[in-house]
Every structure is written in structure tokens, then in C-alpha cells.
Amino acid sequence: MRRWALGVAVGLGAALLAAGCGTGGAAKGTSDLANGQKLFTGTATCSACHTLAAAGSTGTIGPNLDDAFRGAREQGLSQSTIENVVLDQIRLGSGAVTGGTPMPANLVHGQDAQDVAAYVASVAGTGSATPPPPSQLGTDGKAIFKADCSSCHTLKAAGSTGTVGPNLDQLKPKQATVVHQVTNGGAVMPAFKGKLSPAQIQAVATFVSSSAGK
Numbered sequence: 001m002r003r004w005a006l007g008v009a010v011g012l013g014a015a016l017l018a019a020g021c022g023t024g025g026a027a028k029g030t031s032d033l034a035n036g037q038k039l040f041t042g043t044a045t046c047s048a049c050h051t052l053a054a055a056g057s058t059g060t061i062g063p064n065l066d067d068a069f070r071g072a073r074e075q076g077l078s079q080s081t082i083e084n085v086v087l088d089q090i091r092l093g094s095g096a097v098t099g100g101t102p103m104p105a106n107l108v109h110g111q112d113a114q115d116v117a118a119y120v121a122s123v124a125g126t127g128s129a130t131p132p133p134p135s136q137l138g139t140d141g142k143a144i145f146k147a148d149c150s151s152c153h154t155l156k157a158a159g160s161t162g163t164v165g166p167n168l169d170q171l172k173p174k175q176a177t178v179v180h181q182v183t184n185g186g187a188v189m190p191a192f193k194g195k196l197s198p199a200q201i202q203a204v205a206t207f208v209s210s211s212a213g214k
């Protein structure tokens with residue numbers, strides 16, 4: 001799986017070079033990750049077909065995007081390379097894997113396509129393999145953090161280095177702030193209400209507020 005995913009990534013990169021930017025060129029300038037996530041689960045319908053842990057999506061028609069890019073990331077492919085692979089995939093679409101539904105081309109265009117690609121590149125394959133289901137985590141705040149928060153946040157006490165959201169060691173949020181944020185989510189951050197129980201949200205908030213900055 002890992003080798004196959006890297007093959008696809010490298011293959012697409014070579015195709016891009018050969019085509020001489022014929023598909024619209026590489027991503028440029030700044031991208032709006034919040035817009036990218038909104039489109040991924042909304043208008044662009046990516047979530048209907050793809051699993052992406054950070055977006056909370058579980059589609060199975062297309063490849064699992066965490067699995068697809070974890071290997072590439074471990075092999076040292078840069079985020080911008082991954083972003084361009086995703087952008088190319090959005091522009092070109094593809095045939096069906098095994099005679100099933102193909103991926104339509106140009107579900108989103110222009111800046112929106114770039115935002116989705118940047119968002120996917122920022123989160124795909126960054127988390128731990130497959131997060132265990134919340135019921136197995138009990139109220140171990142650190143385990144919950146590692147499963148559900150580490151892909152996006154840096155927190156030394158959990159050994160995490162995510163950069164999608166703020167560095168929690170620097171932010172040092174109060175327990176109540178974490179409870180509120182985790183329950184309701186933010187512009188980019190998913191809400192965990194319904195996914196984590198109130199006791200689990202309290203536990204992860206206590207872990208964060210008591211360990212941040214230490």
C-alpha cells in the first residue's frame with residue numbers, strides 16, 4: 001500500500017513535468033485552509049468518497065487519503081509536493097479503481113481547488129496509523145489527545161508536532177477554553193461533540209491545560 005501510494009505520487013510528479021504545466025501549473029501563493037476544509041466536506045464532496053481522519057470523513061469509494069500520503073510523507077516528500085499531487089488529481093479526476101465510481105475532474109476550480117489541495121496536504125497521513133475508536137480510549141486524556149489532536153497541534157507532553165492549529169505549549173489554554181473548543185470546534189478544527197463523550201472531553205481538556213508549556 002505504502003509503496004503503491006508513493007509510486008502514484010512520483011508517477012504524477014513525472015507526468016506533471018512531462019506535461020510542462022499543461023494541467024494548470026503548480027499551486028502558488030497562499031491558501032485558505034479553513035476554506036479548503038469546508039469545501040472538502042461540503043461543496044467539493046471529497047468526503048463522500050474519501051476517508052481523511054482530520055476531516056472526520058469515512059468515504060470508501062476512493063482511496064483512504066491518510067493511507068495514500070502517509071508513506072509519501074515518511075519517504076520525505078514535502079508538503080508542497082503532496083499539495084501539487086492532490087491539485088493535479090482534482091484537475092484531472094481519474095478512472096474507477098475496479099470498475100466502480102470514477103473521480104470526477106474539476107469538482108472545484110481555481111483558488112478553491114488550491115485551498116482544498118493545501119488542506120489535504122496539511123493533514124493527510126499526519127496522524128497515528130488509525131486512531132482507535134473513542135470507546136477504547138476511556139478517559140485517558142493523553143491517549144485521547146494522541147488519537148484526536150496530535151495531527152494538528154504541537155504539545156510536548158504528548159510528543160506531538162502538528163502545525164495546522166496553534167502550538168498549545170505556547171497558547172497554554174485554560175481547561176474551560178479547551179472544553180469549549182473541543183466541544184464546538186472552530187473554523188478549521190472539527191467539533192468533537194458526539195464523537196467524544198463529555199467525560200472524555202473533560203479528560204483531554206484537563207490533560208492539555210495541565211501539561212501545556214511544561
Ligand code: HEC
Nearest residue numbers: 008044045046049061062063068086089094095102103107
Ligand atoms: C465520486 C467519488 C470521488 C469524489 C467525489 C472524489 N474522489 Fe478522489 N478519488 C476517487 C477515486 C475512485 C480515486 C482513485 C482513482 C484511481 O486510482 O484511478 C480517487 C483518487 C484520489 C486521489 C489520489 C490518491 C492516491 O492514492 O494517490 C486524491 C489525492 C484524491 N482522490 C483527492 C480528492 C479530493 C481532494 C476530492 C474533492 C475535491 C476528491 N478526491 C473527490 C473518487 C472520488
Ligand code: HEC
Nearest residue numbers: 054148149152164165166173177178181182186187188189
Ligand atoms: C484538523 C486539525 C485539528 C484537530 C484534529 C484539532 N484541532 Fe484544535 N485547533 C485547530 C485549529 C486550526 C485551531 C485554530 C482555531 C480554529 O480552527 O478556528 C485550533 C484551536 C484549538 C485551541 C485553541 C482555542 C482557543 O480558544 O484559542 C485548542 C485549545 C485546541 N484547538 C485543542 C484541541 C484538542 C484538545 C483537540 C483534540 C480533541 C484538537 N484541538 C483537535 C486544528 C485542529
